[in-house]
Amino acid sequence: MRHTRWTGRLSRGLIAFTAAAATGVAAMSFAATPAAAAPAGPAAAKAELGEACTAADLGKRHPFIQSVEVAPTITHFKGWYVTDGSLGSQTVETSTQTVVSVSVGQKTSIESSFEVEALSKAGASVGLDVQMSYTSTGSTSKSITWNFQKPGYYALYEGTKKVTGEYGSLNCNRVDLGDGTFGLKWVAGPSNGSYTTYTTLEEGAVRCEDAVPANSIMRKAQDLLDCGTAAARAGHAPAVKASAPAAAAKAARGGKAAEPNPAGRSAGAEVAPGFTCDAGYYKIGTADRSLFWTAPGFLQGDNVQLKPSTVLSLNLDQWQLCHGPEVNGVAEQILVNHSSNKCLAIAEQTAGDEGSPLVQADCKSDDLQRFYIYRDVPGSDNIGVQNKYTGYMIGHDRYAEGQPLRQYSSGRQDGSGTYVLVKA
Incomplete structure (x- = not known):
């Protein structure tokens, strides 16, 4: 069940900034003042889509968040029936329901400044503190100790808010200012990808008859109890809805190989299809x-x-x-x-x-x-x-x-x- 969804798509006008990026390399005879050579220090201006950048920023990039989605997710779960005679503290062994791992693009080892900045911006966009280093919710069973005060059929759970979405790349590039002059601006570069992170883990217990907030982790756990079944109403543990732990998928690399390029390549020759x-x-x-x-x-x-x-x-x-x-x-x-x-x-x-x-x-x-x-x-x-x-x-x-x-x-x-x- 999705808890929050927010999408920030680029405006058509800002995307149009990138259309002026040159594909050739010969100098062009426009009346424009060249930007100064790269200074020794970093640019003072903050990287924001459509804002000005300097020649020192040409070799830099920053992430921006295109979309973010927050979904309550149960990582460990066990349906547990408690009678009047078994109230009090009990330790219950829960099973893995879902594994959530932190990743940015093709990377599951979060070690670079770009990846950390992307996760930080994703969390800030929805007001959540999220994981910004590589970790996962764990794929092994987990013991939860809970003090049961009332009889009933319980969901013992550990869960989190899974945060996913798409990110884009801000790059500094020349843009046509529309009056015969050019300038440098932060534009949406070609590089983009998806990310996954999550908030602090929480554990708890909830009965079928308990009233809990919609779109909450607790409600997600309650849904797994399948409380509408006859077995649950009779006080017996029904079959619990389950899902297999998520497997970490690695992006497949490669491409169709071509023959090495011949010596003495002439202008107009192709080194790969379309080049x-x-x-x-x-x-x-x-x-x-x-x-x-x-x-x-x-x-x-x-x-x-x-x-x-x-x-x-x-x-x-x-x-x-x-x-x-x-x-x-x-x-x-x-x-x-x-x-x-x-x-x-x-x-x-x-x-x-x-x-x-x-x-x-x-x-x-x-x-x-x-x-x-x-x-x-x-x-x-x-x-x-x-x-x-x-x-x-x-x-x-x-x-x-x-x-x-x-x-x-x-x-x-x-x-x-x-x-x-x-x-x-």
Whole structure:
């Protein structure tokens, strides 16, 4: 039985902000003042849909709650008949009815700032204190001790309020202001998912004849007694409605594999169905343009690192952008290295980890190799980069040569996740 339902859908006008996100990479000749390079500190403005952001925010993201639903849920249950001769304190062994586990998106280990912020906002939206770390209500039986004061047929229970819903991703991106100029605003990015959490567990006992509030945990337990049966009216325990414990489902990964990309890919070539490569190559570097995303050379592992661009780079610091389907006005991008003809990717075995490094891998139709690029206003080379599969933003832990590129759930809050995209 649902207790509360609230849905906050985006207005059509705000969604339209994202339609101006560019899918190409060439500089555009609009009369607009480029945003300043990413500052050293975090942006002062709070991330709210439709509000202004800065170039330092291009590599960040924040959650917003699209919908939230609260449902009283019984986790442990036992129907128990009490006579005049058995009043007083008794300990009853209850069985698992439902298992509720905390999760955000594909993650059941809540360890990142984005996941905690999403759960916090979900709870705040309905005025409830919810679990904001990984835990579950438990799948084993539970003993409940209760002091019975009246005879009757009781539901001994443990329960909670299960909170579920959908979340979206706020990303900073260029938007058309409608008067021939552009600005940076927080928009609804392509990344979204569902979440589950719950409130503090409570235990109790309720009889068939007790009057209890509708839509309460106690009423949910009373419903499980099936009090309308002849057995319950006669004072015998009827068969109790039961449900199997919820099993934790893991999201299936993967995608249909494709052949590695051929060398010497020309403009207009496809690296995956629906993806077309731009002409030429680009470098992605730090704001001061001194370190660039560089694929590893022969026998140097798989991690993509920050390195200076020199003649010895052998084109390992150059990437071809191949753009595909648009989501919320932002095109999916596959980045193919000029030298190795391999694709930029998140390693599958560490895809769910905060700080997981970026690698190069044989190109295939896989969301781990697809990215979104958020751009500054025309005239500026500033960008932020997000992986499609994980939703995490790309950044680096330390500004130094040889540092690997990594993914962060909310991006780098010091603004260092803002990079520049320049013609090679």
